[in-house]
Amino acid sequence: MNTRQKPIQTWDIHGGIHPPENKTQSLGNPIQTAPIPAQLILPLSQSIGAPAEPCVALGDQVFKGQKIADATGFVSVPLHASSSGRVAAIEDRPIAHSSGMSAPCIVIDTDGEDRWGARNPLTEYTAVDRSALVSHIRNAGIAGMGGAGFPTAVKLSPPADKPIATLIINATECEPYITADHALILERAEEILQGIDVLTHLLQPARILIGLEDNKPDAATALNEALSGRPYQVIEFPTKYPSGGEKQLIEILTGKQVPSGGLPADLGIVCQNIGTCYAIKRAVFDGEPLISRITTLTGNALNTLGNVEVLLGTTMQAVLEQHGWQATAKSRLIMGGPMMGFTVLSANVPIVKTTNCLLAPTPSELPSPDMAQACIRCGMCAEACPVSLLPQQMYWYSRAREYEQLEAHNIADCIECGACSYVCPSNIPLVQYYRASKAELRERAEEHVKAEHSRQRFEFRQERLDAAEREKEAKKAARKAAAAKRAAEKDAAATAGGEDNAATAKQVEVEAAVARAKAKKDALSEPASPSSNNEAND
């Protein structure tokens, strides 16, 4: 029974582009499972937020799904072993980051047995306390699978004063080439919906919207067929990049804009990726933490293209080799899609929770950018910008390093979607300009905070030193007073005692001392420097 309703109203976003989709080539085969690699490299930080803290030691035997690192704060997720084996190292390894830098990782030598540790499903999730369910999800290490990797549990704990009216499930997958979510929907729609059931129970929203672009009607059909009476609305809207951005999707589905610097929760909306829903289902119903994900392997430099379920921590090299990757000089390997993904410096880096796609294009497929020409202010970038910025103005200001102007042009609201660079007829790497400028602005803000902090510490120290000085002065004065008092008492006692001899002797002594001092002073003032003259006059 098809429960497809009449079209629901959607809104349009400003700008956007229609790049060639290149999605069919990776959808030919069902999802495959990548073999267990000999070694797993698990970065302690796979999400926005604080890195996890290892809770295993070198040489420990670990089981599949065993927690190997604890979350260290509210915005942090734990880490689990993706397969059984021994902890071979806890050290810095290169990770998937556009800088090519290293970060702390737990390295596991797998034993190939893939033995599960204890699994604790929470099938009766409706019976437990809400906070227990949230912490179950947190303990499963689930972070947003769409790209940014925001810890899911944080989104599921909205403040009490901001009730959630709308739950939006993001199945847009608007980037070219990527089909991981699409394949997941086609094969595991029922499980995804079970995950959404859990979210619905947690957030109690009035509406649940599943948004996807109209370029995957088969996915919409699969979801609709699996609904079986659930009150979720599957909404298709015209394909346009970047409709899958969280803020863009919210505008498309609700017509509302998330305030700048705010969160969707400010509008009573929570947005979750469809892959995250699947991970939640696995965590709640099967007791399996997030240890694997669906990754699209695509690009003409591969022999076989498709979606694979790969254990987190498997190196890109290992997976790509199985698909016949032919790397040549000047090839690129992109984690993510062609619009927002980043190139990695080496394929020897692990696949992490946010690796939705590995794109290995041939140089002819995605040619190197041409030399940039001069900006002619044609305004195509402003037409394409989904956030209604003025990209070419920001480009000029970035070049001139006019940071106040950049802030006035709301550069902070740029989502770095790349639509402006895509349409630019002069091949200007606009997004790179914005990234650099945003980093500089961030750094300046940080420096300002630090300077403020230093100022306070300096002033505090100054005050402390002054106080110490005052105290010293006060003590000195007190000692002097005390000494004078003692001397006076002594004098008084001496006079009272009538010991004239002693008094006379003392007087003689004092007179002698005065004479000595005078002689010395005269000798000193002989060379007659102005200052000593002054002193002498005194």
Next chain:
Amino acid sequence: MIEFATAYPFWAAVIALLVMCGLFGGLLGFASVKFKVEGNPIVDQINDILPQTQCGQCSYPGCKPYAEAIADGEAINKCPPGGEAGIQALADLLDMEPIPLDAEHGTEEIRTVAYIREDECIGCTKCIQACPVDAILGAAKLMHTVIADECTGCDLCVEPCPVDCIDMLPIEIDLKHWAWDLPATAEANLIATDRNPRVNGEAA
């Protein structure tokens, strides 16, 4: 009144001018009271721009004293840690022409943080007394260490150390602070590339 004006045009003009002077003067006075802007005292605004390294390279004992000196007319180019950007900001604030950094007070260098080689430290506390922001931790005859987050990189602790066990290390870029640089294209240095090859060409 018109008769008066036509009969004594000179006096009429003088009186009219005086009346207008009084009127507009009153208006201006009223406006200055009514629309008075309570601004930060200028010293605080200047101090806000200074980098607060408290390094004393400007020859003043800290950033605040230098800010006070600038407010009294001291030159704005004596702060190497603030660099050209700082001078620019000060020039903007004080409505002056930016001037190049005074090399006498040092040059703009990458930011560093002090690091104590702890095996060599003898625990003399001299660096602790020198630190303007209390960023060094330790006690007499006990090893000292620098709280890196608090260190401003002023290097005032290096000089007093009797065993030279303090290094100024450049701050390393970590993952969170790594970012793409501005693209380096011929277009980006329009003027510079115009100039340099010509100079070379003339020299050759």
Next chain:
Amino acid sequence: MALLHVTSPHMSRSGDTGSVMRHVLLALVPGIVVMTALFGWGTIVNIIWACLLALAMEAMVMRLRNRPPMFYLRDCSALVTAVLLAIALPPYAPWWLVLVGVGFSILVAKHLYGGMGYNPFNPAMVGYVVLLISFPIEMTQWAAPAGSVPDQAPTLGPLSALGASFPFFSSTPIDAFTMATPLDVFKQNDSLMVEELFASSPQFGSFGGYGWEWVNLAFLLGGGYLLYKRIFTWHAPVSMLAALAVMALMFNDSGSSASGGSPMFHLFTGATMLGAFFIVTDPVSSAVSNIGRLYYGAGIGVLIYLIRSFGNYPDAVAFAVLLMNFAAPLIDHYTQPRTYGHGGQQ
């Protein structure tokens, strides 16, 4: 093995600045064809001569600035400037007039300001205005459109046109048959009703200047092509034409001798359509946001009418454009679009 390390996005739409400019050149073709049919080969000679000069000057400047000349010639911006200027000049203009005009456009208005993309003023219009102010006689001698006068000699062919522009090439001086432009005649008129004027003067056609109607229609066609190709947005040209039409409507008094001329007359006479679709749309020197371009275009439209009706010069597009180039940064300042998530919730 070194993998390529580049910043996203990794995809880019095909087409470059050169292709944008080539579309513009292509869109100019119908107008040029009509002008040639009306005025003879003078326009073509102007264009070819101007293009040669512009390319040579551009290459020379790039060489002086230590840039690869071919890379910069490929963007065709110099050609667009040259062609626009050449179209704006009277056919059979002497060779030195074109030389001075192109020189001013390319060397002064474009490269002294930093080259492509940096010029605050439209280079072609700067060149045109310099010529108009310096050489008013040469600049106002327009050839008579073919067929406007009953017993007119046929328009000049290619060789004669060459001779007219480069007198030292031909043994006998060749002069094209010239006459005042319709805008001029219209302005000078203070005794005839508009209808009588149209009937009596050979300069007028059915609703605009004789022949000029067709030139403008051809440029309108070219502009439509560029709009269809999304080379630019509709905002600036449409608002300019609308402003001009509204101004004309306001001052049009059903055809007395003091009439300012009907909207149709203003839209289809002089350089209106050329200006609307090829000059006003020059992105470098115009306002940047769509709203800004609405104001920018409207300002030009109003100024064109004011200068045409009350100013001293026969046509006003160049002056109006340059005046609004001045205002573009101000317009930009006040017409920044509302960024996502900033105020004004729907």
